[in-house]
Amino acid sequence: MRRILTSLIAASAVAFASAAAAAAPESKDPIKITLNDWTGQLLTAHIMGGVLEKAGYTVQYVPADYLAQFAGMRTGDLTVAMEVWATTAKEAMDAAIDAGGVENVGETGMQAREDWWYPSYMKEKCPGLPDWKALKDCAEAFSMPETAPKGRYLGGPVTWGGYDEERIQALDLPFEVVHAGTDAALFAELKSAYERKAPVLLWIYAPHWAPIKYEGEWVEFPKYEKACYEDPAWGSNKEAKYDCAKPVGPIYKAVWTGMKDKWPTAYKAVKAYAFDNKGIGELAARVDIDGEKVEAVAADWVAKNEAVWSAWLK
Known part of the structure; x- marks a missing residue:
């Protein structure tokens, strides 16, 4: 029995040493x-x-x-x-x-999707949604004192990119972009607006919990193609790029x-x-x-x- 125990201990030691060696970092x-x-x-x-x-x-x-x-x-x-x-x-x-x-x-x-999103209750004030063209006629429904009569679009932090200002200009949308300072601030504002059924149009992305927790929709812009970001001749505005949805x-x-x-x-x-x-x-x-x-x-x-x-x- 002593020999068996000794052998088992020795085998365990070897296995442990092998595992440790395998786990040793190369640098x-x-x-x-x-x-x-x-x-x-x-x-x-x-x-x-x-x-x-x-x-x-x-x-x-x-x-x-x-x-x-x-x-x-x-x-x-x-x-x-x-x-x-x-x-x-x-x-x-x-x-x-x-x-x-x-x-x-x-x-x-x-799989990523990120674009303009609104709570479902905003369709009452902008019934043409999710078609992006509806935003031309109901921008004031999304306005805030600092943007009125233009609508307010709450974008992500500036470092995220996304070409929102360029899209607004290319599609001639009566909106102004206000960038959230942080990811947390972006979704804190959504939470507050949703609970009060207040106007809000903002950048939402997936994977994320927000489009699962809150009922709403992404705005449907012209479908993204690579040429939209590279060739002004693509799309409805022949003089500007970014007149389309964000890529997915x-x-x-x-x-x-x-x-x-x-x-x-x-x-x-x-x-x-x-x-x-x-x-x-x-x-x-x-x-x-x-x-x-x-x-x-x-x-x-x-x-x-x-x-x-x-x-x-x-």
Whole structure:
């Protein structure tokens, strides 16, 4: 019996040593994951970071401008961007890829849509909706003292891009853009307006909890085509670009090209990372609605889903 116990202990020690060796990071330098300014991305970043820390890597979170982050990634000063939306940042990512130093490592599994959105109760005041042309005749229904008689469109933070001002000009819409300072401020205003049935027209995006929690619709603009953003001759205004809806499409992951050689297992994990709209929306609701901390929600997911994320590291 003593021999059996000794053998089992020895075997366990070998297995533990093998596991520890497998988990040893290829480099102790920190993998720098960017933090942008919306809840879903913060969760995605901390989930990926938590998984990499479980694998023995050093992780550093770096707040970064959503569109400007690729400059830091090209030089290796930033390592990973976990959410690059086809709707707003693919052009910036593709330009960085062409310049060198950045790699698109595939889709996250989430599908992006972001555009102008209104609560269903606003159709009574603007019955032609969701057709965008209705906004030409009922802009005053969306006005605020600072914009009257023009309508007020509440856009996302300026760093998100999106060409809203350009679209208003191209389609000759009697609206003014007011940018929310933060993601939290954007949805706090929606919550307040919805509870009071007050006028509101704003940027809503998916994956997110808002279009699930609140009844409403996206405005239907002319369908996006690449030429809309590149050729003024496309569309109804032959002298202006952006006279169409925002693009829809995947959410990608991007990394510094040196990652695959410096941290190959971590690189594989980022490539393998996958989530869906419903999953990230539910987690975001815990933060934005229930008041939990991003770090706590991400850590809870990592703790409960080892069977999922362990496969990313293989």
